[in-house]
Amino acid sequence: MIKFLAKGLIRDRSRSLFPLLAIVITVTLVIFGIGFMEGAMNNFLQSTAVISSGHVKVVTKAYEKESNQLPNDLALFETDKIIRTLYNMYPNYFWSPRITFGGLLDVPNENGETKEQAPVFGIGIDFFSEKSRQAEIWELEKYLISGHLLKDRDDALISLKLAEQLNVNIGSAITLISSTMDNAFTTYNFNVVGTFNLNKGQADRQMILVDISGVRQALDMEDAASEIFGYHNSLYYDDEDAVRIRSDFNLTYSDSIEQMLRNEESYNALSYMAGWNKISNAEKRKLPKQRTDALSDNQMYDNIDEWEDLSVEDPAIFSPKMIALRDSSQLASMVDFSNVAMSVMAAIFLVIVMVVLWNMGLMNGLRRYGEFGLRLAIGESKGQVYRSMIIEAVIIGFVGTLLGTILGVSLTYYVQEFGIDYSEAINQMSSEMVLPNVFYAKVTSELYYIGFIPGVLATVLGTMLAGLAIYKREMSQLFKELEA
Amino acid sequence: MENKNVINIKNLVKQFPVGGNYFTALQNIDLKLSEGEFIGLVGPSGSGKTTLLNIIGGLDSATEGSVSVLGNSMDNTSHNERAIIRRKHMGFIFQSYNLLPVYTVYENVELPLVLNNMEKAEREKKVTQAVEWVGLKDKINSKPADMSGGECQRTAIARAIVHEPALLLADEPTANLDAENSHNIMKILSKLNSEISTSFVFATHDEKIMGYLRRIIHLEDGKIINDEKISNPKST
Numbered sequence: 040m041i042k043f044l045a046k047g048l049i050r051d052r053s054r055s056l057f058p059l060l061a062i063v064i065t066v067t068l069v070i071f072g073i074g075f076m077e078g079a080m081n082n083f084l085q086s087t088a089v090i091s092s093g094h095v096k097v098v099t100k101a102y103e104k105e106s107n108q109l110p111n112d113l114a115l116f117e118t119d120k121i122i123r124t125l126y127n128m129y130p131n132y133f134w135s136p137r138i139t140f141g142g143l144l145d146v147p148n149e150n151g152e153t154k155e156q157a158p159v160f161g162i163g164i165d166f167f168s169e170k171s172r173q174a175e176i177w178e179l180e181k182y183l184i185s186g187h188l189l190k191d192r193d194d195a196l197i198s199l200k201l202a203e204q205l206n207v208n209i210g211s212a213i214t215l216i217s218s219t220m221d222n223a224f225t226t227y228n229f230n231v232v233g234t235f236n237l238n239k240g241q242a243d244r245q246m247i248l249v250d251i252s253g254v255r256q257a258l259d260m261e262d263a264a265s266e267i268f269g270y271h272n273s274l275y276y277d278d279e280d281a282v283r284i285r286s287d288f289n290l291t292y293s294d295s296i297e298q299m300l301r302n303e304e305s306y307n308a309l310s311y312m313a314g315w316n317k318i319s320n321a322e323k324r325k326l327p328k329q330r331t332d333a334l335s336d337n338q339m340y341d342n343i344d345e346w347e348d349l350s351v352e353d354p355a356i357f358s359p360k361m362i363a364l365r366d367s368s369q370l371a372s373m374v375d376f377s378n379v380a381m382s383v384m385a386a387i388f389l390v391i392v393m394v395v396l397w398n399m400g401l402m403n404g405l406r407r408y409g410e411f412g413l414r415l416a417i418g419e420s421k422g423q424v425y426r427s428m429i430i431e432a433v434i435i436g437f438v439g440t441l442l443g444t445i446l447g448v449s450l451t452y453y454v455q456e457f458g459i460d461y462s463e464a465i466n467q468m469s470s471e472m473v474l475p476n477v478f479y480a481k482v483t484s485e486l487y488y489i490g491f492i493p494g495v496l497a498t499v500l501g502t503m504l505a506g507l508a509i510y511k512r513e514m515s516q517l518f519k520e521l522e523a
Numbered sequence: 524m525e526n527k528n529v530i531n532i533k534n535l536v537k538q539f540p541v542g543g544n545y546f547t548a549l550q551n552i553d554l555k556l557s558e559g560e561f562i563g564l565v566g567p568s569g570s571g572k573t574t575l576l577n578i579i580g581g582l583d584s585a586t587e588g589s590v591s592v593l594g595n596s597m598d599n600t601s602h603n604e605r606a607i608i609r610r611k612h613m614g615f616i617f618q619s620y621n622l623l624p625v626y627t628v629y630e631n632v633e634l635p636l637v638l639n640n641m642e643k644a645e646r647e648k649k650v651t652q653a654v655e656w657v658g659l660k661d662k663i664n665s666k667p668a669d670m671s672g673g674e675c676q677r678t679a680i681a682r683a684i685v686h687e688p689a690l691l692l693a694d695e696p697t698a699n700l701d702a703e704n705s706h707n708i709m710k711i712l713s714k715l716n717s718e719i720s721t722s723f724v725f726a727t728h729d730e731k732i733m734g735y736l737r738r739i740i741h742l743e744d745g746k747i748i749n750d751e752k753i754s755n756p757k758s759t
């Protein structure tokens with residue numbers, strides 16, 4: 040009988056090929072649609088991630104509290120070591136140190152006297168190391184107005200607006216006036232090698248971009264950084280994963296010093312911290328230099344009570360802390376919005392497709408009442424007919440969904456890897472738009488199974504509903520419909 | 524020699540719910556049919572022919588009365604049991620042939636044997652024989668769409684008799700056929716009736732085929748108004 044049904048299934052195109060095609064097409068559409076939306080949503084987050092938040096970032100607790108003042112005296116130490124640890128703990132992410140700094144930018148005349156001066160907001164990025172992939176994700180070549188990208192430690196890119204304000208040209212020397220991380224006054228010369236425009240309104244009005252090696256030199260921040268940015272290797276912001284590693288990191292790593300100082304055993308340590316000299320060198324290094332100097336010089340913390348007063352400003356505030364993209368206040372709602380929007384769109388999409396396939400299953404069943412009636416008359420039981428109907432629907436639904444999933448995921452993968460270049464269309468729109476030129480889709484794990492909901496479930500449910508008539512109606516009635 | 528009762532109906536009533544009420548399609552039907560009989564249920568449209576045929580075939584059930592077919596009481600058998608009785612012992616012929624369009628003549632005729640789990644070799648023998656019987660040997664691999672109405676109905680006959688059923692039920696088998704084809708079909712059926720022990724019940728209002736019947740049961744408004752034995756039926 041199975042052979043008999045299989046023959047019918049294969050020969051009757053309206054029973055096999057057309058439903059199969061319908062399922063393949065709709066499942067492909069669902070998968071690609073969802074993959075594309077995921078990718079598009081991610082694009083909006085990605086530019087923020089590149090410029091200001093990373094997917095996650097590591098800072099000191101103290102830095103986080105006052106981050107809007109760019110407090111480099113609260114910066115992270117031993118960044119190489121932390122980055123190594125981060126790579127070990129979270130190999131799915133890549134990590135890059137960054138120094139954001141404020142100061143004055145001074146443009147000297149021929150005599151070395153101030154010609155122009157303006158406040159500046161600078162970002163020192165690890166452009167030169169391959170591993171930190173910053174050149175790749177910044178895509179600065181897209182924003183470059185004139186000149187060339189950074190090649191040398193002392194090269195600087197200056198925003199078009201700032202360049203115009205200060206009247207500097209490519210090749211000019213500019214002097215950064217700022218303070219080192221030990222709060223000492225410092226000046227440092229950069230060479231302007233290019234101008235850029237991030238197309239983000241006023242955001243880059245005072246901006247210069249330099250390599251982190253230059254800033255480290257300028258601000259005396261060897262092996263230190265304001266922040267360490269982490270990005271998922273796929274460049275896809277997976278909110279759940281980011282939140283997971285942030286919680287994990289903060290639990291296991293950054294609290295460790297605090298914990299050590301607080302738990303029973305280190306109470307002893309605390310008590311003989313009265314003599315500051317007895318604290319280990321490693322611990323000391325975790326505190327900023329001026330603080331350790333002050334502590335070493337000052338003999339007033341000779342007893343434990345006074346130490347505890349001091350510990351109101353817990354040394355653990357200099358321990359690293361991880362922050363996920365969503366933790367920045369405005370971004371949380373954006374991430375949530377994008378998640379909700381995604382789910383809503385996916386749900387609407389799924390419902391539409393389910394209705395289509397449900398109907399198809401139903402129509403397919405109805406169309407064949409004649410055949411069912413006949414098979415009942417010849418002596419198949421209702422159960423047999425019903426089961427064979429469902430099995431057919433399951434097979435068609437499954438094969439169709441499988442093909443559709445393969446097609447949809449491949450298509451999504453293609454667009455994920457190569458993108459769809461919108462630059463033509465975007466150029467025709469306002470040039471002030473902050474849209475990326477290339478949209479990427481994203482193959483997420485749910486794409487592998489989401490097609491089965493409409494593809495198999497809806498098809499089979501529709502067929503089941505159509506088949507219920509076999510049970511509900513008197514057989515003779517079923518016949519009447521076929522005789523007509 | 525005493526004939527076994529193939530059909531034994533007593534006091535049959537069939538009502539259909541219509542709106543909040545009941546429509547009585549059959550009432551006070553008493554009918555006995557012996558092995559090998561060749562009878563017609565004849566009457567105007569709406570007189571209850573199809574309804575009675577469906578009840579005999581177990582496709583529908585009686586509202587009142589007792590119906591026994593081939594020794595099985597149809598009143599208290601399950602759907603599945605009735606399906607098995609049909610599969611093994613009954614054949615159906617319909618006005619509109621009801622061939623499955625995607626299958627060839629051979630496959631359409633084979634279906635009842637497949638349902639009865641017959642061996643492939645034996646199936647082949649029986650199908651070939653049945654197809655020869657109805658004179659469609661050269662069309663055995665054709666599909667219904669490529670055949671005439673008469674050929675389709677002959678295929679349907681082959682399918683109805685291939686498993687040599689004890690009872691063959693035919694609902695207006697000639698209604699869609701012209702005179703020549705109708706006579707052909709009736710000749711085939713009456714020949715079959717004389718060669719195998721199958722009993723035949725026709726529902727019809729086709730005057731052309733009345734002459735082949737050996738017994739005519741006249742129905743009107745759901746009642747049997749006359750049960751007539753024909754002494755000299757046409758034959759092959």
Ligand SMILES: Nc1ncnc2c1ncn2[C@@H]1O[C@H](COP(=O)(O)OP(=O)(O)OP(=O)(O)O)[C@@H](O)[C@H]1O
Pocket residue numbers: 516539540541546547548566567568569570571572573574575728
């Ligand atoms: N499922 C049903 N529900 C309600 N009424 C029905 C149903 N089936 C049949 N009837 C009614 O029962 C009566 C007998 O119907 P039946 O189909 O048996 O007539 P028939 O003699 O076969 O007519 P025809 O020669 O037109 O085929 C008709 O009046 C019909 O309307």
Ligand SMILES: [Mg+2]
Pocket residue numbers: 572573574694726
């Ligand atoms: Mg009828």
